Amino acid sequence: MVETLDIPDIMQADRHDMGFCPGCTHTRVLETLGRVLKKRNLKPQDVCIVSDIGCIGIADRYFTCHTFHGLHGRSVTYAEGLKRARPDLTVIVLIGDGGCGIGTGHLVHTARRNADITVIVCNNFNFGMTGGQHSPTTPPCGLTVTTPHGADAHVMDICSTVTINGAAFAARCSAYTDACEQQLSDAINTPGFALVDVWELCVAHYVGRNKLNPKVLTDLSHQLSLPFDVIARTHSTVPAATSTAPAENAPAVAGITRRSSIRKSLILPRRTEIIVAGSAGQRIRSACGVIGTLVTAANAHAAQCDDFPITVRKGFSVSSLVLSHKPIRNYCLMNPNLVLILSDDGHQRIAQTMDLATPPSVYINDAIIRVDTPRTWRPLPLHNIEKAVGKNAASLAILARLIVQSGMIDPNVLMELATEALTGRHRDDQLRAIAWATRNASSQEGSNP
Amino acid sequence: MEFITGNQAVVRGALKAGCNYVAGYPITPASSILNECVTAFDNGAGTIIQTEDEIAAIGQCIAASMAGAKPLTATSGPGLCLYSENIGFAQMVEAPLVIVDCQRMGPATGGATATGDGDVIFAGNVTPGGYPLPVFAATDAVSAYKLTYLSFNIAERLRTPVILLTSRDIALTRQSVDLDAVQLPPVIKRQWADPDASFSPYEYDSIENVPDFLPIGGPVPVRCTGSIHGPDGLLTNDRHAIDRKLAHLSAKIMDHRHELTHVDADRDPQADTLILSYGVADGAARDAVDELRSQGHRITHLTLYTLWPMPEQAIRNAASVNVTRIIVPELNIGLYAEQLRRVIHTADIQSITRIDGGLIRPEQIIEAYTMAPCQ
Structure with a gap:
């Protein structure tokens, strides 16, 4: 560990100082991510955390690295832009299950392009910040303020969605298991598009209306046939992002269109x-x-x-x-x-x-x-x-x-x-x-x- | 001399300004900007990507800009709708970005292959919150080239999104141009901060000033957020910091409006009529002015290349004491004329419109001129 002594922690906040509700799993996921970054010896200037909208969106202040907090569901687009412009940067997206709904298209196509980013889905089955509305991952019969008789739409399988569209790595875990740290680490290690669907508890809204605790999370995973496991792992070496050359190297303007050197002049009528x-x-x-x-x-x-x-x-x-x-x-x-x-x-x-x-x-x-x-x-x-x-x-x-x-x-x-x-x-x-x-x-x- | 389209001229202006990141989604009549950039960047001199939609295109451009790139994205009215939310985001994070809107006819899908200037109000008010952004309008391929270049300079200088409007008949009409003869100021690059100093990403000593820039991905960690933030780039609840940031977003544009004013004033001090034109209707206005002058009429002509912030002083200067009426030809229902009526009270403002996807003819303007002005 000697070699890491001079490197400041990228995730520096104490869990008691974080703004999340007491018992909210976001705290646990951020701490796990902090450990992963530390073990990888990444310096703050080597990493950018791109946070989506929702409670997880306030996470930027707990990191000492580059941070980028954008619009709902669009975090993946920013991450790809950052990675294309700065190929050496480790780009990590923190997005909720709601963000995966509004931004499904971006997830699919960023996976197709195999952009070299890591997406961490903080999946707590509902929209916490706006008062507990149902999300694309709300389980069947899940009670939320907008599904008072129980959710009846199919649960979005986020891992399969990106996997069938070319993601290099996809995994699912409970935030309460050791597998979470390993999966986050593997995702960040993966060249190409990597996603981890981390299941969480929203103590403010979802847990209050539905019987859910760390044990039930695992049961739910079995019930829904959405296993806590690595879902896809390829050894892709697709160079998804290429460097943006300095502006000075922009193509010579004269090269675009062949210019004529003809000196002849025509005398045309007025119009x-x-x-x-x-x-x-x-x-x-x-x-x-x-x-x-x-x-x-x-x-x-x-x-x-x-x-x-x-x-x-x-x-x-x-x-x-x-x-x-x-x-x-x-x-x-x-x-x-x-x-x-x-x-x-x-x-x-x-x-x-x-x-x-x-x-x-x-x-x-x-x-x-x-x-x-x-x-x-x-x-x-x-x-x-x-x-x-x-x-x-x-x-x-x-x-x-x-x-x-x-x-x-x-x-x-x-x-x-x-x-x-x-x-x-x-x-x-x-x-x-x-x-x-x-x-x-x-x-x-x-x-x- | 070359025979090129307005879209090709836009690409040439962008390359001349040092554009090195283009993301876009195909849409008529803007698509050939994307196509041309694929060719232009084929040698690896820049990044070009066709994204899944307009939202991803502008999202990538904003992020690349915050990482230090000079981005361009081009669309038409329907795409500008999808850009809207992210244009506000670019304003908030102060990302230099050039957006080209090749206008088409009408709302919704409208007439994809027909012309119009219907986005002139929308472009200036494209985001919630109500903060200003510069909007320019080209009249032909040469001005599209020059204004694209200038848009990059302004985007960099003021760290703001800039919208350049063209329209179908500028974008797709091939025109004889001599771009080498166009006088251009030097390229302006955003002001970079000293990376050794203690850096706050949104620090400015006076609200009209522009914060110095360091890129995301550089040696000093940088923060940016679309939430209301203080100098550190983090969400704030401090009312003083909020007021200062939002006043800054307005002041940095409005206090530099003189730098944003690009007009072409062809004045006749004895004129009682001002013909004020912008966009593709400007060509017909110029021909009409020549014809009317050849008949002995006294006319002042003003071409607006800047639509927003409205170049009020230039308009007032052109509408001097003798001017009793202003004729405004435009390819919409009279949108800009309506805005002029809020500002100019000394002259009658006469609107000439065409909305069927065709161009206004010089005769239409001459006819309006020769009609007795309403009193």
Whole structure:
């Protein structure tokens, strides 16, 4: 024991000075935890006690180590955050049975992630601090202020709950047995998520209404088939928490997006508004994104707003694209100059919000033209263009050709921009589309009514 | 120049500020902030985790902050509801934390893929107890970048949660930006205490001052608690200590409101009309102001990037003696205009609203301007 002489006790309070009711088992559990920490030679700066809400929540003041007292049921989330930020810290949660109810989700998922923390459940079968209401662990027929005729809900098996979800260690004990100290010690020793369900007596509320004493705790464990034992012990070495690097090591900002070194400048009109309306799979967002990227690479301005259902592989896909020689502050389409309708889905979607008779140029996939299509349309031989450039490149090919035909961008400049600025796995498709658009810019195919 | 979304701009601002801990839960239209951070931290430069819900996300961020990290979490209105309790906790333990709310349309699930500015009052009053916290509103990707960066500085400087509002059309619209051209002040880091000295985690000589910080997990044991506490970080019943702590939570924000005021004032001393805008409606307001001025009208335009504490002095300065009416376009039922009426009594406040998930058009503002003002 010589080597521990210089280490101050982490749990320093005398049981008579603690704020718990006389006879409350919380005192006993804290003393047991204090012995475990002392035997492990842990220094106060090596440990953080995270206390949940309820009577056990006042325990922080009895410890000399780091302490963190948070919200009801959320202690496990704080513990995981602390451990991820400070992987060398021993993080121990003190939570009640009520906290395990309101925070069940956190227990389950923190166990799934196998976060390297220890959770000590001070389980006294009711909400003591608020006056003796039933909790998820109140035994069948247990009398509480909110179950005056006896509890009738199934008892939550906290150990099994975390075990089936990946906890590295789970054990259950009576606070009145020697096994408690061993289980707490084993839990803290365990790399990964460890939980000990410690059964206690709430002398203020639960014991007054129900026959319960240390002996009956053991009987209850048999009755409920919730044995006092180690329930799960794995030898997991999952590195649940990784270190947070210093802020100075944050990734170089320039590394996120490839920057273009193109010096070319585009002279765009004051404001051009384009809508491309089609269906999922026609690569409409991608096509508008390419034009926006190329315009931006040439120091002009673009804004792209997409509209699509949450089921992204089905239904409409509509993108609006605003191009301008000056910064675009208003993304709202005012008077679209060019409308491309590539499918029925897209047609129906934009017909809800705009009068298609107004825009000066409306191009419609010739396969979907119907009697009620606007009279100013021009047919677009989408099928032929898909055959020429491939399905994945067709939308971009059409959009790029119409932009070139409008005179906004010189075809050679567009090709040069594309070659320099485009990256990613669709680059080949995109370059093929732009090349086709620049080659066919003078063709009037698909441009006449 | 780059072609990026507002969400990407938020991530860039966070990285520039030194953010190194991100926890979040997917929600449209904020999800791509989480996705981008996975890529950004892939080299181990920071911690990124998708949690089981928003409560765990903000809980982890607060704890990591108290351990010395610079955290970010992003959500939309429904998630801000779930953050609410922990935002109060962050106020109480004085945890620096940046929260981004990419607003959507309406209450409840509302319109996940539609825009709105409906959280402007909620964000400023998101916790019980009634203590102030800074709330900023971006107007586009560039301001989202800058305000994210500034939010980290303010969170660190004042040890407070800071909320940055964007909305669907800022978050998801790809825009041409030159982030390198954005002028930024130096990074501010929270004031650390001398670890050798006897340390009290919540000690300040005057209530408007910010307590020096030491991290949980460092060489000196540190306490923090969401319960009302004294300088030692332990629950207290001492009325003097209680009064001092709670007065401090208010004073450290309100006495530094000049540091929190970010506006863009485009004044015309002869103007009789002030157009006051924030959020995504600001773009339409700017176009409307240009158009009206080109027609010879005299207009002052004020963009608010700070919503809370309300930049009252800047608003009064813009609403100078000649201003008889203030036009406020916003994508909600007129929430901020209603708050302005409590503060400004010298001008008629005319609200322009749109709530169907679409954007306010410049014409809508021009039309409101040309209508005879109510007398």
